[in-house]
Amino acid sequence: MKENKFQIDNNRIKRRIVLNNRVRDLFSVVIVLVMAILIVLLYGIGKDSIGWLDLQFLTSNLSIFPEKAGIRGAIMGTVYMMLVVIPITLILGVATAIYLEEYANDGKIQRFIKVNISNLASVPSVIFGLLGLTVFARMLNLGSSILAGGLTMSLLVLPIVVVASQEALKAVPGFLREASFGMGADKWTTIWRVILPVALPGILTGAILAMSRAIGETAPLVALGIPTLLMKIPTSVMDDFTVLPIQVYYWTLDSVLTREYTFLAAATIVVLLVTLFVLNSIAIVIRNKFQKTF
Amino acid sequence: MKSNEIRDIIQNNIKNKKHFSDRAMPLFFLSMAFISVLTTFGIVYTLVVDALKFFAAVPLSEIFSTRLQPLSADPSFGILPLLNGTILTTIIAMFVAVPVGMAVAIYLSQFASKKLRKILKPILEILAGIPTIVYGFFAYSVVTPILMRLIPSLEPKNVLSPGLVMGIMIIPMVASLSEDSMNSVPTIMKDGATGLGSTKLETTFKVVIPAAISGIMSSIVLAISRAIGETMIVTIASGSSKRFTFDIFQSMQTMTSYIVEFTSGDAGSGTVGYYSLYAVGLILFLFTMIMNLLAQYITKKYGERY
Amino acid sequence: MKDNNLEIVYDVKGLNLWYGDNQALKDINMKIEKNKITAIIGPSGCGKSTFIKTLNRMIENVDGVKTSGEILFHGDDIFTNKLKVEELRTRVGMVFQKPNPFPKSIYENVVYGPKIHGIKDKKLLMQITEESLKGAALWDEVKDRLNENAYSLSGGQQQRLCIARSMAVNPEVILMDEPTSALDPVATMKIEELMEDLRKDYTVVIVTHNMQQAARISDKTAFFLSGELIEFDNTDKIFGTPRDQRTEDYITGRFG
Numbered sequence: 001m002k003e004n005k006f007q008i009d010n011n012r013i014k015r016r017i018v019l020n021n022r023v024r025d026l027f028s029v030v031i032v033l034v035m036a037i038l039i040v041l042l043y044g045i046g047k048d049s050i051g052w053l054d055l056q057f058l059t060s061n062l063s064i065f066p067e068k069a070g071i072r073g074a075i076m077g078t079v080y081m082m083l084v085v086i087p088i089t090l091i092l093g094v095a096t097a098i099y100l101e102e103y104a105n106d107g108k109i110q111r112f113i114k115v116n117i118s119n120l121a122s123v124p125s126v127i128f129g130l131l132g133l134t135v136f137a138r139m140l141n142l143g144s145s146i147l148a149g150g151l152t153m154s155l156l157v158l159p160i161v162v163v164a165s166q167e168a169l170k171a172v173p174g175f176l177r178e179a180s181f182g183m184g185a186d187k188w189t190t191i192w193r194v195i196l197p198v199a200l201p202g203i204l205t206g207a208i209l210a211m212s213r214a215i216g217e218t219a220p221l222v223a224l225g226i227p228t229l230l231m232k233i234p235t236s237v238m239d240d241f242t243v244l245p246i247q248v249y250y251w252t253l254d255s256v257l258t259r260e261y262t263f264l265a266a267a268t269i270v271v272l273l274v275t276l277f278v279l280n281s282i283a284i285v286i287r288n289k290f291q292k293t294f
Numbered sequence: 295m296k297s298n299e300i301r302d303i304i305q306n307n308i309k310n311k312k313h314f315s316d317r318a319m320p321l322f323f324l325s326m327a328f329i330s331v332l333t334t335f336g337i338v339y340t341l342v343v344d345a346l347k348f349f350a351a352v353p354l355s356e357i358f359s360t361r362l363q364p365l366s367a368d369p370s371f372g373i374l375p376l377l378n379g380t381i382l383t384t385i386i387a388m389f390v391a392v393p394v395g396m397a398v399a400i401y402l403s404q405f406a407s408k409k410l411r412k413i414l415k416p417i418l419e420i421l422a423g424i425p426t427i428v429y430g431f432f433a434y435s436v437v438t439p440i441l442m443r444l445i446p447s448l449e450p451k452n453v454l455s456p457g458l459v460m461g462i463m464i465i466p467m468v469a470s471l472s473e474d475s476m477n478s479v480p481t482i483m484k485d486g487a488t489g490l491g492s493t494k495l496e497t498t499f500k501v502v503i504p505a506a507i508s509g510i511m512s513s514i515v516l517a518i519s520r521a522i523g524e525t526m527i528v529t530i531a532s533g534s535s536k537r538f539t540f541d542i543f544q545s546m547q548t549m550t551s552y553i554v555e556f557t558s559g560d561a562g563s564g565t566v567g568y569y570s571l572y573a574v575g576l577i578l579f580l581f582t583m584i585m586n587l588l589a590q591y592i593t594k595k596y597g598e599r600y
Numbered sequence: 601m602k603d604n605n606l607e608i609v610y611d612v613k614g615l616n617l618w619y620g621d622n623q624a625l626k627d628i629n630m631k632i633e634k635n636k637i638t639a640i641i642g643p644s645g646c647g648k649s650t651f652i653k654t655l656n657r658m659i660e661n662v663d664g665v666k667t668s669g670e671i672l673f674h675g676d677d678i679f680t681n682k683l684k685v686e687e688l689r690t691r692v693g694m695v696f697q698k699p700n701p702f703p704k705s706i707y708e709n710v711v712y713g714p715k716i717h718g719i720k721d722k723k724l725l726m727q728i729t730e731e732s733l734k735g736a737a738l739w740d741e742v743k744d745r746l747n748e749n750a751y752s753l754s755g756g757q758q759q760r761l762c763i764a765r766s767m768a769v770n771p772e773v774i775l776m777d778e779p780t781s782a783l784d785p786v787a788t789m790k791i792e793e794l795m796e797d798l799r800k801d802y803t804v805v806i807v808t809h810n811m812q813q814a815a816r817i818s819d820k821t822a823f824f825l826s827g828e829l830i831e832f833d834n835t836d837k838i839f840g841t842p843r844d845q846r847t848e849d850y851i852t853g854r855f856g
Contacts, residue, residue, distance in 0.1 A: 013491075020493035027401040030394055031414065037462055038421055044436040045428070095326030103320045116330050122516070122586045123579065124523025126550050127337060130575045133557060134340040155333050162330070175700040179762070182658060182696070183713045183769065184308070184689035188319045193716065194702055216425025219525035219550070223557040245427040245526075252431045252530050256450070262435050269428050276423060292703055300714070300728060301770035307718035308687045 045273075048266030057267055062231055066260035071268055073233045077146070077241035078215060080234055084150025085157070085214050090207055092154065093161025100162075101169040102191055121159035128156045129223025137224060144225040146237045152220050157210035164206020168199035173294045201290040208283040212276050218245040228253075244272050341579055344572035351566050360538035362547075364556070364567045371570050373577070375538040379546035383457045383528055384521040386542065390461025391517055395468025396510070402469070403476040404498045422466035426526045433459035433531035451533030451545035460527050464517045471516065475509025476502050508596035512589040519585035523578065525550040549574050607634040609773060609803050610655060614669035617650060619662070624650050626827045628669070634772075637795060637804040639818035639835065641811055643850065646824040648807045652775050655805065656692045657685050690717060692773040693766030698782050699758035701750035701765070706742050709750050709761055713769040728768050735801075736764035737794045756787025760794070767802075774798065776806040780813070792817050811851065815839050823847045 060070025096113070104110035132152030142148035172195050180190040196203075222228075226242055228250035234241040251265035349357075352371050359372035398418070402411055438455040442448045448455075479502050487497040503510065525548075533545035534555050547555070556571050610632035617625035625647050632638050640648040653659040654671065657678060670677045678688055690713065701709050710729045711719075719725060729746065733739035738760040742753070750761055759779060766774060780788040795817050798804055808814050814821050815835060822832040823844075831838060831847045842848045 016493050016496065020495040023495050024401070024405050027397045027405065030397040031401055034394065034398060034421075034465060035417060038417065041424075041428075041432050041436070044432065048435070092326055092329055095323050096330060099320075099323035099327040103323055109324075113327050113330060116334050119334060119583065119586065120330060122519060122523075122582055123337065124525070124550065124582055126523070126525045126553050127341070127575055127579055129557065130553065130572065131333070131337045131340050134344075135336055158330060158333070175696065175698060176702060178658070178661075178696060179700040179702065179765075180712075181661065182656065182689060182694040183716075183766065184686040185712075185716050186313075186316055186686055188315045189716050193712070198703060212423060216427065218425070218427045219554060222525075222554050225557055228558070245425060248427050248431060249526065249530065252434055255435065265431055265435070269431060272425065273428065276425070280423065300719070300724070303719060304690055304714065304717040304769055305687065308684065308690065311686075311718075 045266045045269050048263050049270045052263040053267040053270055057264075058271070061233065062229070066258060066264060069264055071244065071247055071271065073230060074242055074244045074247040074268070075271075076233050077230075078243045080146045080237065080241060081150045081153065081243060082211060082214065084146060084237060085153045086207065086211065088151065088154040089157055089161050089210055089214075090203075093158055093206070093210070094165050094203060096158075096162045097165030097169055098191060101166055102187065102195070117159050117162050120155075121163075124219075125156055125217055126219040126223050128152055129220035131155070132220060132224045142238075144227065144240055146234060146239060146241045149221050149224060149226055149241065149243075150237070152224055153214045153217065156217065156220055157213050160210040160213060161203075161206050164209060165199070165203045168202025168206070169195060171202065172198045198292060201286050201292075204286050205283045208279050208286075212279050215243075215275065215279075216245055216272065218243075218249055221246060222249065244268055248272070337579065341572050341576040344569045345576040348566060348569035348573040351569065362536040362538075364570060369567065371566065372538075373574070375536045376547060376549045376552050376574065378538060378540070379453065379528070379532065379548040380522055380550070382453050382540070382542060382546065383460060383532065383548060384518060386454065386457025387460035387464055387521045388514075388518060390458055391464035391468050391521075392514055394461075395465045395513075395517070396472060398465065398469040399472035399476060400498055400503075403473045404494055404502065418466045418469055421463075422470070424463075426463065426524060427530075429459050429463050430456075430526040430530035433527055438531060445543065448543045449545060451531065451535070453532050453542040453544070453546050456527045456531035457542070459531070460521055460524055463524075463527070464520055467520060468513050468517050471513030472506070472510045475506035475513070478509075479505045508592050511596075512592045515585050515589040515592065519582045519589070522585070523550065523582050525554055529554050549578050553578075608632065609634045609674065610805075611672040611675075612669075613672065615651075615654065615671060616668045617647075617654060617659070618666045620664045624827050625654070628829050630822060630829060630832055632773075632803065632805060633820070634803050635799055635801075636819040637799055637806065637817055639814035639821045640805065640807045640824060641809070641814050641821060641850075642824035644809070645826075647827040648824045649777055651824065652777055652805060652807050655773075655775055656689050656694055658689075658694065660685075690769045691771050692775060693769065693771040695759070695762050695766055695774065695776045695779045697778040699755060699762050701753075701758050701761050703749065703751060705747045706750050706753070706761060707746040709765050710768050712765060717769065732764040732768040733761075735767050735797075736760045737790065737797075738764055754787070756783050756790060759783060759787070759791060763791075763794070771802065773803045773805065776804065778807050778809060781809065788813075811839075823850060825850070 057070050058075065059072050060068060061072050063069045096117070100110060100113060104113075129152065132148060136142045136148040136151050137144060140148075142151075176194050176198065177190060180194045185193070221243060226246055227240060228242065228246055230240060230242045232240070248265045248268045251261040251268070255261040255265065348371075356370055357373055359370065360374045361370040361372045362375045363370050402414060406414065433456045437459055438448075438450060438452070441455055442450070445454075483501055483505060484497055487501045492500070528548045529551035532548065532551065534547045534551065535545035536547055537544070539546070552574055553571050556567065608631045610630070612628050612630040612632075615625055615628040616623065628651065640652065642648050650659060654667065659665055667679065671679065673683065673688065673692075676682050702712065704712075707729055710732050711725045714725060714728055719728070730739060730743075733742060738757060741757060742748075742761075750758060753761060759782075763774070763779075780791050783791070792813065795804060795806075799819075806814075806818065818835045820833065821835045821838040823830045823838065823842075823846075825846055831842060831844045833843075838847065839851060842851060
């Protein structure tokens with residue numbers, strides 16, 4: 001029998017296992033820490049908002065008296081801006097995705113557009129504000145209106161809609177396309193009648209992701225010149241406006257001067273977070289209930 | 295109606311069909327898709343045109359100085375304070391995001407049970423979805439007061455607090471990208487190590503991480519890019535001091551908050567101060583674009599093909 | 601073109617087809633007769649699926665396909681632009697190997713063809729639905745649930761729905777690419793029974809890897825091997841007294 005030089009060292013094995021378990025426990029402590037931070041964050045904000053978040057807060061306008069101030073203007077501003085953002089970004093985003101997935105034939109143009117989209121996705125949001133300032137605010141003379149802000153935001157979240165729509169279109173199985181072509185349908189008919197209906201849940205999920213991003217973004221609008229203190233409530237897309245995150249920004253900055261502003265900011269954050277939570281829950285419901293798997 | 299008549303109606307409709315949609319639709323979609331290209335050109339044009347005006351008016355020696363006083367009677371536009379602020383906040387953020395993000399990624403992909411993953415992944419997604427303004431409030435109104443009690447010399451506006459909070463904000467990004475990378479390492483590879491009696495720890499550090507290293511590095515590069523481009527957290531919690539210093543307990547300004555400070559009203563259009571915004575914007579854009587290309591290059595060149 | 605009382609629907613002349621550099625069909629010459637069931641048999645990879653997909657030009661959806669030769673459909677070469685491809689595909693219907701109904705209701709599946717080609721009258725559409733479903737021997741099973749999703753049907757029912765769908769635009773020819781290979785024996789039998797009736801109104805070309813099926817249902821059989829048409833004759837001749845040795849070898853199971 002050949003002598004096996006390899007001897008099993010039981011002590012060493014024990015040590016290796018102990019090291020494994022210690023590190024694993026360390027990692028789980030880190031995870032707990034991360035969750036704790038999230039809890040501290042939510043708790044800190046929630047605590048500051050108690051007593052200040054009520055119906056009066058949601059429905060009143062701004063006021064020099066913190067107790068009387070409300071975010072009605074900011075809410076209306078956010079809503080109006082989203083009314084501009086949603087149609088523009090949906091049409092642009094879905095159309096781009098349809099071009100990339102259904103009409104383009106792997107050529108230079110397609111690659112060029114894809115590279116562009118992925119570049120846009122990583123540009124800092126404040127740069128979009130500069131773009132909006134030059135093109136929408138000054139060149140097109142839209143100033144700091146809802147239209148200017150909405151157009152800027154649409155471009156910012158465009159890559160989100162494009163990527164999500166592309167995935168949704170890719171997921172439509174080839175045999176459905178085959179069936180439609182086999183019956184003499186042309187490309188557009190097939191897209192409109194077969195592919196889009198099946199891809200719709202995925203597209204909607206992407207739209208909701210884009211909306212969530214647009215509702216929470218501050219930097220591009222501040223760079224665009226959106227005011228932080230606005231008494232007048234907007235009534236048309238050409239009016240000035242402000243949004244919830246900017247309201248938070250203003251109150252947080254000035255909380256050094258007026259202590260109560262901290263609570264107002266916290267209350268606004270709660271409204272913002274609850275809105276985002278509701279939106280994302282809708283997205284999850286859409287995905288689970290309507291997404292077809294083949 | 296007899297079958298043949300139906301057939302005739304259909305054949306008639308086909309013969310008369312104007313193939314308008316066949317030619318018009320692709321063009322329509324192509325033009326929509328081109329808007330994204332237009333946007334990129336718009337950004338580059340916007341930045342370059344006004345940045346050039348800045349560079350024409352300000353000598354290089356001043357740009358690379360440490361004196362930044364855009365609004366004084368004798369204005370000076372040194373960019374070093376801003377670069378310094380951006381770099382310091384990014385370094386602090388990376389000190390938090392990379393170790394914690396990697397730990398989370400390793401634990402989730404190699405150690406955690408299926409049940410645990412189901413709870414933890416949604417929590418990570420929630421963290422990732424919180425708007426940065428909320429993190430800004432958190433940094434200034436919650437973290438800074440706590441830190442001020444621990445560190446007496448800490449000023450209300452400082453670099454440490456937003457740096458730490460930015461790191462927290464970036465954890466989900468590092469964690470999920472690295473985790474995806476580690477998950478795509480084929481089980482067969484891991485089995486090879488396990489079959490030889492390796493502990494999970496050994497398999498992770500000797501097999502999985504080396505195999506996934508390109509994805510991990512690219513996730514770190516993307517995280518740096520994100521930190522460089524972050525605006526609101528630093529604007530609120532780090533203030534606008536343009537002093538050039540390495541003291542992270544003091545206020546500093548980053549490139550991003552410089553832009554935000556001056557577009558909210560102080561610089562009239564047409565002044566050098568106004569153009570300085572676009573110069574800073576251009577530098578910011580170039581930074582993030584280089585980081586992005588670097589991340590893509592890493593994935594391409596060092597990516598494992600299984 | 602009339603030839604001894606037989607009407608020729610497809611006249612394939614010197615058809616060659618390449619996938620890139622790889623030649624998949626070599627000099628195919630074949631006449632397909634009206635109101636007959638023509639079966640195409642052969643081992644895997646012999647080109648039978650490729651061939652049937654040239655008849656309605658569905659093969660052109662594959663990248664890098666080149667053809668030469670002519671396929672005359674009622675005297676007109678389908679590769680010229682005299683006949684628009686959408687028109688060809690309404691006169692020639694196709695049923696695929698795996699049932700592929702749309703994720704819509706049964707009714708919407710059947711009327712898809714008529715609707716996209718301009719028929720809007722609701723009563724007419726309903727009439728078309730009933731006739732097509734009856735023609736596919738599915739009407740009795742689904743007449744009370746036309747608004748239900750097509751995916752609630754069994755595999756065999758889905759395939760009959762696909763047959764009904766292709767019948768709704770009243771084609772002259774129905775191409776079937778291994779239509780029962782994904783179905784269980786009972787469903788297969790139902791569809792084979794259906795084909796007997798189809799012959800009355802339609803010309804059927806069916807690709808099948810199941811020789812017994814070809815022997816059971818077809819009038820004429822074509823044997824393909826490595827992209828060539830080896831033998832094409834009446835079914836009883838092919839299976840009884842084949843002329844080519846290769847045909848006999850395949851039939852008796854010596855290969856394939």
